[in-house]
Amino acid sequence: MAGQGPANSTEYITHHLTHLKVGEGFWTIHVDTMFMSVLMGVLSLGLFWMAARKASAGVPGKWQAFVEMVVEFVDTQVKEVFHLDRRFLAPVALTIFLWVFFMNAMDLLPLDVPGVIAGWFGLHYWRVVPTADVNTTFAMSITVLVIVIAFSFKAKGVGGYVHELFTAPFGSNPVLWIPNFLLNLVELLSKPVSLAMRLFGNMYAGELVFMLIALLGASWAGFTFGSGLSMIGQILAGSAWAIFHILIITLQAFIFMVLTIVYTAMATEHH
Amino acid sequence: MNINATIIGQAIVFTILIWFSVKFIWPPLLKAIEDRQKKIADGLAAAERGQKELSQASGDAQSIVNEAREKALKIVDQANRRSNEIIEEARATAIAEGQRLVGDARQEVALEQSRARDALRKDVAQLAVAGASRLLEREIDAKAHADLIEKLAREIEGAKA
Numbered sequence: 013m014a015g016q017g018p019a020n021s022t023e024y025i026t027h028h029l030t031h032l033k034v035g036e037g038f039w040t041i042h043v044d045t046m047f048m049s050v051l052m053g054v055l056s057l058g059l060f061w062m063a064a065r066k067a068s069a070g071v072p073g074k075w076q077a078f079v080e081m082v083v084e085f086v087d088t089q090v091k092e093v094f095h096l097d098r099r100f101l102a103p104v105a106l107t108i109f110l111w112v113f114f115m116n117a118m119d120l121l122p123l124d125v126p127g128v129i130a131g132w133f134g135l136h137y138w139r140v141v142p143t144a145d146v147n148t149t150f151a152m153s154i155t156v157l158v159i160v161i162a163f164s165f166k167a168k169g170v171g172g173y174v175h176e177l178f179t180a181p182f183g184s185n186p187v188l189w190i191p192n193f194l195l196n197l198v199e200l201l202s203k204p205v206s207l208a209m210r211l212f213g214n215m216y217a218g219e220l221v222f223m224l225i226a227l228l229g230a231s232w233a234g235f236t237f238g239s240g241l242s243m244i245g246q247i248l249a250g251s252a253w254a255i256f257h258i259l260i261i262t263l264q265a266f267i268f269m270v271l272t273i274v275y276t277a278m279a280t281e282h283h
Numbered sequence: 284m285n286i287n288a289t290i291i292g293q294a295i296v297f298t299i300l301i302w303f304s305v306k307f308i309w310p311p312l313l314k315a316i317e318d319r320q321k322k323i324a325d326g327l328a329a330a331e332r333g334q335k336e337l338s339q340a341s342g343d344a345q346s347i348v349n350e351a352r353e354k355a356l357k358i359v360d361q362a363n364r365r366s367n368e369i370i371e372e373a374r375a376t377a378i379a380e381g382q383r384l385v386g387d388a389r390q391e392v393a394l395e396q397s398r399a400r401d402a403l404r405k406d407v408a409q410l411a412v413a414g415a416s417r418l419l420e421r422e423i424d425a426k427a428h429a430d431l432i433e434k435l436a437r438e439i440e441g442a443k444a
Contacts, residue, residue: 069318151293
């Protein structure tokens with residue numbers, strides 16, 4: 013929010029949904045998304061790195077104990093589904109969980125505060141939740157798809173994987189190659205799309221509801237009955253939604269992590 | 284909702300984060316956890332072993348105490364028996380010694396008696412001779428009448444006995 017406030021509700025919401033951009037056409041970069049996601053990545057992994065650097069088998073400190081709890085939790089999730097060597101997939105799951113959780117948690121910042129802070133640096137737009145940017149969620153889900161395919165190659169070999177693309181699930185009759193392949197293609201592509209859209213949809217909608225709630229208070233017009241009512245409405249609804257959102261941000265991070273594990277596990281199993 | 288180059292940037296960021304996590308965060312944390320698990324397992328095993336050793340040691344101690352008690356009882360028993368034996372032996376020795384002493388004394392008494400009897404017999408013979416000579420008013424030749432005297436003495440003795 014730079015200079016004067018928004019003229020009306022539409023402008024308020026549009027403003028809040030506009031990224032700080034650099035570049036043209038496809039070669040546009042959302043500076044706010046990039047900055048916030050890197051910041052959250054450094055923050056989350058940095059906090060864990062602090063514990064990892066000093067980790068020892070002795071009596072753990074409070075932070076180390078908490079970090080180990082999270083690590084064990086993630087490791088258990090992976091162990092239950094994925095029965096091969098976990099040394100790569102488990103840290104991937106941890107990274108997803110931490111990063112998504114931290115990025116989602118940005119949704120709990122007061123809606124207009126990041127914009128005001130950005131305004132101090134002369135920036136007109138600043139969307140603070142990287143996971144409400146479809147680029148982030150798709151970047152993650154496509155990376156996950158690459159990991160899934162890599163695990164498939166490792167488990168079945170490139171030839172075996174391609175063979176399976178054409179012969180499963182209906183059978184190896186040449187007539188069935190095309191239907192098989194189309195079905196597998198849909199299955200393969202639905203994974204990253206559903207992963208990305210689920211996270212994006214949840215966070216985007218959450219952000220939007222926060223904006224709508226904020227509009228209640230924005231209609232403040234002095235000490236009138238209507239203004240008072242909408243202010244109380246904002247406080248109640250905002251609190252309730254924020255508390256509910258604590259669940260959402262954790263749940264979405266957890267879902268993204270678990271689905272990544274499940275997809276990878278499925279990819280390594282033979283049909 | 285517009286896809287643009289941000290997606291490439293985010294993919295790179297995600298990849299770097301994964302690399303960092305795989306390389307620097309996961310291994311030391313998991314190692315610490317596993318090492319501690321091993322340590323705890325070792326500790327528990329050691330505790331269990333210690334407990335077992337303790338119970339075994341106390342069992343050993345109990346059996347040693349029992350053995351010692353048995354041995355002590357046996358020693359006391361033996362000592363009692365030995366002392367009884369000694370007492371018995373001493374009594375036997377004492378009785379034998381007493382009997383010997385009594386025997387000696389009796390022998391001596393008998394000796395003394397026979398000696399006294401001889402002396403008495405001699406005295407009686409002399410007295411008889413003296414009495415006879417006083418009766419006859421003359422000397423009796425002791426040698427000539429030895430057998431007579433002897434007979435008299437024996438008669439006196441026989442009367443006395």
